[in-house]
Amino acid sequence: MIKPENLVYSRTKVLTDNIMHYCPGCSHGTVHKLIAEVIDEMGIQDKTIGVSPVGCGVFAYNYIDIDWLEAAHGRAPALATAAKRLNPDKYVFTYQGDGDLASIGTAEIMHACNRGENIVVIFINNAIYGMTGGQMAPTTLIGQVTATTPHGRNVELNGYPLKITELIAQLPGTCYVTRQTVYNPLTVRKTKRAIRKAFENSMLKKGTSFVEVVGTCSSGWKLTPVAANQWMIDNMFPEYPLGDMKDK
């Protein structure tokens, strides 16, 4: 049975052979795979520029075999703006975590989306600062225990979870704003379709396409990967409901 003519799924060549440094089960790996598959299927490997963040996704350039820029913390949308304006024939995307995009980089993402830059934003919301050891992020849930909220996030002290994707959907510069996830085959396939649509939009001069992916950080959440998926279903989706917020 193991013959080329029977092959139905294999690793895309747009992923490098490097073993990802991510923890077992980390959603970053799944989303990297989807971006690479979309680039492969669209035949745009030589026409795509990614901008990687500060956060666990910082080494994305080691895994997806395209041209990359590496931004200072939160500044990926500013670099992507320059890359796209100077290379309008290239597909340009940012890849950002919730600390990167919704905390230190709030100004950059808001203004890039409000200007309607023809870029794609891939936003990985795992409700925590994964890379630095699991501190509270703006997206951390009320009551969620993190390294900096050992008794759970408390509204009086820490404010409310920031639904930044809902804010971004209000901006006239955005054309497509959606929230997806990647915990089972169905949601992985839906997220791939969303990423593909976002990449296609970026050549149609329609404005910014923004794809949030609600993901897990099993190390930061201190759960096994499978338990983290369940925790996400039970706790993250009520606060961050899945689906399209805007598609024009």
Add this chain to the structure above:
Amino acid sequence: MAKIKGTIVVDIEQCKGCGVCVTSCPTKTIALGRDVNGKGYNYMQMVNPESCTGCTNCATVCPDTVITVYRVKVEE
């Protein structure tokens, strides 16, 4: 009647034993084994190879993209 049969090939040394493929397999074909790879992870193995349908679910969800899937139609 034609029947669909599948099989998978796992890059054992790159598997991190996360188990998300196991919960996505509709036919209970795969499980994390007791053996460990060079990194110390209990890598995923086929425990019921004859039940695989080649549906690609496991490969689709694998964060490290270490699963290759094959499928054939067999006449009975």
